[in-house]
Amino acid sequence: MYPNWILQRAYLTPLRNGLTYNGQTWTFQELNDLSLKRARQLTTLGIKQGDRIAIMGPSKPALVIMMYACMHLQCEMVMLNRRLSQAEIAYQLEDSEAVTVVIADEDVEKLPSQTTHHLFSTIEESSETTIDVAKEWPLQQTTSIMYTSGTTGFPKGVRQTVGNHQASATSSVLNLGLQADDAWLCAVPLFHISGFSILVRSLLYGNKVNLYNHFDVEAISENIVNGDVTHMSVVAVTLERILHTLEQNNAQASPKFKMMLAGGGPVPVDYLKRAHALNLAVAQTYGMTETSSQTATLANEDAMQKIGSAGKPLFFNQIRIAEPNANGEGEICIRGPHVTPGYIGRFAQKEALIDGWLHTGDIGYIDGDGYLFVLDRRADLIISGGENIYPAEIENVLLTHPAVQEAGVCGIEDDEWGQVPIAFVVLKEQVQVEQIQAFCQQKLAKYKMPKEIIITDKLPRNGANKLLRRKLMD
Incomplete structure (x- = not known):
C-alpha cells in the first residue's frame, strides 16, 4: 500500500503552488480541498468508490480537479480523447463499460446521443455526501485507462496502475x-499519457504545473525565455x-530552463542543432501508452553524438531486442514496473506480456554503447504531430462505405506534421472522392482524415493476398 498521492502532497507541502493557469494559481492544499469537495459531490450523484467512469474535458483546472476527485474515489478513469469522432467515442464507451461520463459542459455535444453523463456544472452545483477517502492505495489499483489504436483497427484500452505511474515518475x-x-x-x-504523467509527477515531486489549454507558442516561448518553467514535454x-x-524574437532559453523532453517520434537533426544554438536542452525519449510514458531517454549531452537514438532505458527499465537479424535489428521488448498489466474490454484476455516482456511491435537495435535506435514504429504506424494513427483503423472506416471494395492507407512525409495519412481505394461502383471524404469526416477524428484519397484499379498484395502498405506509394 502506498499513500494517496493527493492527500500526501497536501500534507507535505500544503502551501506550495501546485497549478497555474491563465494567471491564477492553486496551492496543493487548495487542490486537495477542491477535489475532496468534488468527490463528495460525485458521490451524491451516485458514483461509487472503484467505479469505472469516463472523463472528458479541455486541459483546464476544472478537469485537473475532477481527475483528482475521481482518484480520491479510486475510480478507474477512462480518458476520452476530445478529438475523436462520436463513432470512435461510442466504441470506447461500449468497450470500457464505463458506468457514466463526467464531462465538461463545452464538450457534451461530442458525446453520442443517449449517453449517460454528468456535466461539470451539475457536479459543481450538487450537494455533498460524507465519504471516507482512502489514505492508502494498492499498487495494482488501476488509475487510468487510455485507448491506443491497434494493428487490428480496433483500439485497445490500456490499464495504468498506481504502481505503473509511480515507477514511471520515479525513473x-x-x-x-x-x-x-x-x-x-x-x-x-x-x-494523453504525456499530459497525465505530468500531473502524476507534480503530486509525487511537489512541483508546480503551468497548464495550457492550447499550444500558445508566443506565451510558451516567453515562459521559456523568462525562466518561468524548468521542464516541458x-x-x-x-x-x-x-x-x-x-529565432524570430532573437531570444534564448533562460538558464533556469533545464530540459525539454521530445517524444512521439524522432527529432530531426536540424531541430537539435537549432535548439543547441538557442541554449535549449532537448532530450529525445521513447515510450508508449503501455509503458506509462517514457521508457528510454537520450541525455542532452549525447544528442549530437548519438543522433537518431532514443537513448538508454531509465533506471528501473530494461530493453532487449527479440530475434535480432545479422545486423542486430529486431523487435523492441520492454520490461519494468512501468509496463501495463493488461487491457480491458474486447482485449481483456490478451496477454500484455510474454515471459515478463512487453513486445512493442517496434523494430530497432541497441548499439555497442547500449543506446537504443528505433527504426520503425509498429510496422505501419503513422505518427502525425505526435498522434499515433494506425492505417487499419482508417481502412476499416473506408471499407464500410458502400462504394469501396478495397482500401489501403499509408503515411507520407509532411513538413508541418511529420507524417499524414493518404488513402488508396478500389471502387465497386462509381462515387465522387468528395463523397468518400464526407463519409470519413463522420467517422474519423480530423487528424486521422486522409490528406488525399486516390482511386486505383488494384492494391499491392503478396502471395497470401496480404496488403503491402509499404508498396502503396510505388
Missing part, C-alpha cells in the same frame, strides 16, 4: 533530478514552432 526523476522550485509546462492534452512539430518563435 524520470532519477534521470532528470529534482529541485523544489522546478515547474513543468504542460501544453500536451491531459487525456513536446513532439517534433511543437518543438519546431518554439524554435522558430525564439
Whole structure:
C-alpha cells in the first residue's frame, strides 16, 4: 500500500503552488480541498468508490480537479480523447463499460446521443455526501485507462496502475533530478499519457504545473525565455514552432530552463542543432501508452553524438531486442514496473506480456554503447504531430462505405506534421472522392482524415493476398 498521492502532497507541502493557469494559481492544499469537495459531490450523484467512469474535458483546472476527485474515489478513469469522432467515442464507451461520463459542459455535444453523463456544472452545483477517502492505495489499483489504436483497427484500452505511474515518475526523476522550485509546462492534452504523467509527477515531486489549454507558442516561448518553467514535454512539430518563435524574437532559453523532453517520434537533426544554438536542452525519449510514458531517454549531452537514438532505458527499465537479424535489428521488448498489466474490454484476455516482456511491435537495435535506435514504429504506424494513427483503423472506416471494395492507407512525409495519412481505394461502383471524404469526416477524428484519397484499379498484395502498405506509394 502506498499513500494517496493527493492527500500526501497536501500534507507535505500544503502551501506550495501546485497549478497555474491563465494567471491564477492553486496551492496543493487548495487542490486537495477542491477535489475532496468534488468527490463528495460525485458521490451524491451516485458514483461509487472503484467505479469505472469516463472523463472528458479541455486541459483546464476544472478537469485537473475532477481527475483528482475521481482518484480520491479510486475510480478507474477512462480518458476520452476530445478529438475523436462520436463513432470512435461510442466504441470506447461500449468497450470500457464505463458506468457514466463526467464531462465538461463545452464538450457534451461530442458525446453520442443517449449517453449517460454528468456535466461539470451539475457536479459543481450538487450537494455533498460524507465519504471516507482512502489514505492508502494498492499498487495494482488501476488509475487510468487510455485507448491506443491497434494493428487490428480496433483500439485497445490500456490499464495504468498506481504502481505503473509511480515507477514511471520515479525513473524520470532519477534521470532528470529534482529541485523544489522546478515547474513543468504542460501544453500536451491531459487525456494523453504525456499530459497525465505530468500531473502524476507534480503530486509525487511537489512541483508546480503551468497548464495550457492550447499550444500558445508566443506565451510558451516567453515562459521559456523568462525562466518561468524548468521542464516541458513536446513532439517534433511543437518543438519546431518554439524554435522558430525564439529565432524570430532573437531570444534564448533562460538558464533556469533545464530540459525539454521530445517524444512521439524522432527529432530531426536540424531541430537539435537549432535548439543547441538557442541554449535549449532537448532530450529525445521513447515510450508508449503501455509503458506509462517514457521508457528510454537520450541525455542532452549525447544528442549530437548519438543522433537518431532514443537513448538508454531509465533506471528501473530494461530493453532487449527479440530475434535480432545479422545486423542486430529486431523487435523492441520492454520490461519494468512501468509496463501495463493488461487491457480491458474486447482485449481483456490478451496477454500484455510474454515471459515478463512487453513486445512493442517496434523494430530497432541497441548499439555497442547500449543506446537504443528505433527504426520503425509498429510496422505501419503513422505518427502525425505526435498522434499515433494506425492505417487499419482508417481502412476499416473506408471499407464500410458502400462504394469501396478495397482500401489501403499509408503515411507520407509532411513538413508541418511529420507524417499524414493518404488513402488508396478500389471502387465497386462509381462515387465522387468528395463523397468518400464526407463519409470519413463522420467517422474519423480530423487528424486521422486522409490528406488525399486516390482511386486505383488494384492494391499491392503478396502471395497470401496480404496488403503491402509499404508498396502503396510505388
